[in-house]
Amino acid sequence: MDAITATRADRLTIGKLSQLTGVNIETIRYYEKIKVLPVPSRAENGRRVYGPMERRILAFVRRARELGFSLDEVRALLRLGGPEKASCREVREIAVHHLDDIRAKINDLRKLERLLTKTVAQCTGTTAPECPVLDILDAQRSK
Amino acid sequence: MDAITATRADRLTIGKLSQLTGVNIETIRYYEKIKVLPVPSRAENGRRVYGPMERRILAFVRRARELGFSLDEVRALLRLGGPEKASCREVREIAVHHLDDIRAKINDLRKLERLLTKTVAQCTGTTAPECPVLDILDAQRSK
């Protein structure tokens, strides 16, 4: 490998960064626009140039998104993990809050699942006079 | 109650319909625009007039949305529950497919919950050298 011309870890094009992190090129530019990612430096030809630091940040963002954090939360986490560290308590607060959201969502979905399962089960036989799925949507008002 | 001037169940304004179904006025008009609801008749003054049938349909839509069906699915369900009945099998298919989606979502969220719970737990003590939440976001690549 040529040490000068080879793509090195500290001179990434947006395409390489996209490959390495699994984040869409358009999404990377979008993150820059909404200030989730820092404005990168540019090569002489005007193209974005990324280093290992940017790569780390983007990987972090991706992971956080996978875990369901909103972009607002991601921005907050990045701020807290930044220069002024030692704010683990605040990070924890964001995470705990997010965890509450997740648990609430799981609960809701489980209720739905039970109701739908029950309803669809009645549907198995061809004996039903009317469609129980439509009925439950129609009539059911009780929780 | 005056039988002529009183608000009767078969001559609803959009406001009454909204109250009765719990669906926002703007949302009702939006549903009309995207053809989830049929185009209602109009009074002489140009205002929308709804009858009990429309109310039933809207209640159905609301319920289906609460159960997480997409508007596309709702449209399909309405079509199936319409004039050409006897398509319970198709309704069932939509419902089962939706149920699969819900179960997959629950699974994903449960995984997240476990991971986040574990991580936040490490955060309790003030003894941690670095913030485990940020660490897990940073480093963890394993499933």
Added chain:
DNA sequence: CTTGATCCTGTAGCCGCTACAGGATTTAGC
């Protein structure tokens, strides 16, 4: 030297609403 890959900016679209603006009526209180 040409082709195709990659990059650039900018804008519009997706879902399912929600929130206006700016106007026309209608209803309620006095």
Added chain:
DNA sequence: GCTAAATCCTGTAGCGGCTACAGGATCAAG
């Protein structure tokens, strides 16, 4: 009867979190 507030109308723009173009510039490989 009159005024003020409520309700209705149409139309457009915004939210989050992207994705998909259009229309161009530039780069790398054969």
